[in-house]
Amino acid sequence: MGDAEALAALQKAGAYLKEQDIPVAFPTETVYGLGADATRSSAVKGIYAAKGRPSDNPLIVHVSDLDMLRGLLRPGQSPQTLATDQEDIIPRRYRALVDKFWPGPLTILLPNPTASRLAPEVTAGLPTFGVRMPSSSLALSLIKLAGVPIAAPSANASTKPSPTAAQHVKYDLDGRIELILDGGPCQVGVESTVVDGLCDPPVVLRPGGVGIDEIRKCPGWENVTKAYKDQSEVGKSTPRAPGMKYKHYSPRARVVLYEYCYGPGANGIMDGDRRLITPTSSNGHLEHQDKRPTNVIGVVRTRRWQFGAGLKYGALRQTPHIPGQTEENGTLFRVTMGDLVDEQAGSVGTLLDIDLGSDVRGIAQGLFSALRELDQRGADVIFVDGIDDQVDIAAAVMNRLRKAASEIRT
Ligand code: TXA
Ligand code: MG
Secondary structure: OOHHHHHHHHHHHHHHHHHOOOOEEEOOOOOOEEEEEOOOHHHHHHHHHHHOOOOOOOOEEEOOOHHHHHHHHOOOOOHHHHHHOOOOOOOHHHHHHHHHHOOOOEEEEEEOOOOOOOOHHHHOOOOEEEEEOOOOHHHHHHHHHHOOOEEOOEOOOOOOOOOOOHHHHHHHHEOOEOEEOOOOOOOOOOOOEEEEOOOOOOEEEEOOOOOHHHHHOOOOOOOOEEOOOOHHHOOOOOOOOHHHHOOOOOOOOEEEEEOOOOHHHHHOOOHHHHHHHOOEEEOOEEEOOOOOOOEEEEEEEOOOOOHHHHOOEEEEEEOOOOOOOOOOOOOOOOEEEEEEEEOOOEEEEEEEEEEOOOOHHHHHHHHHHHHHHHHHOOOOEEEEEOOOOOOOOHHHHHHHHHHHOOEEEO
């Protein structure tokens, strides 16, 4: 697409957001968002309708600049009054964070004023609203052109992995929305970190594209604690962020996650899992433990596993791209395909191997895309090599994987 064409698409989307009630999908640096004018109920309702999202799960508001945010905190005052105002309406505790991480993948909670300009559907009845200033230049331009704050959840169908490329949005929401702005694959690949600095000590409600160690370095945030539920904690107490109680990030395939701490998983999938997909040929009959005729096994490798994660494979081939998908518009890795073999039975299924590399940022960027890719290629089960969640933004990667997993090996 040429520059003039891209600008025309952007202008069209900006005008559309202002006037229409069908949401517009747009890229951010984290994931694609499904945006609507946050000040109009009819438009915000369109988001819930298109996504099939429960309406008690609040939306993040996206602003292009701090004055747009101040206008939300002090409705009814003119921008001039706001600009000359001595005391900033943005709470002191957030200033260091905003200076350091905005524009970028951080969402903060703020009190929603009485007579708020935000449509009530944005906050789902909560006394606070979540807001961030994205760093994607397409996102910032779109918000500026629309001239209003944009409410946007991730642009996936509810419960599916978040979309990190335009074709993921198309796959999930085709026919439900009219406009998708294509900005190529997202840089970060996991959603924003959500923090609440209105309570003491401040808390991280969702790990995301800004690591907790970075947040802890900011004045007022030295004692920030984790308030999200992960792993075994899931479901044990009332969730703080309303989104936490729903199934999330799940491909159709069964996901089996090998935690970093799981020793036997260091060399690949364990014997029990191997048996599950390797047929035993007794009496010359092919017999699968789960009785399916063939198995398509997805393997997502990160730091530890070798190709195939310890499965026996035969001939290998690079697979062609899924139609509509090219290197430029969203493929961040290669999928290598092989025959799963059994000594006696021969080929017993198909192996689909994706290597996300060992860099945490690269793993985060490719994660959702890998799960979607394997799903579209018909994987029955996806084995994933987990990483140490203490490093940089690895907490976000492991949080999403734990939510997507049907089984976790610890
Ligand atoms: O990176 C992102 O944050 C992406 C892009 C599009 O900006 N958006 C996103 O939105 O991930 P969504 O709707 O998929 O997730 C929003 C999260 C949910 O966990 C929700 O519960 C939480 O933010 N949230 C929003 N407003 C809140 C509030 N007032 N109090 C507590 N949690 C809130
Ligand atoms: Mg989401």
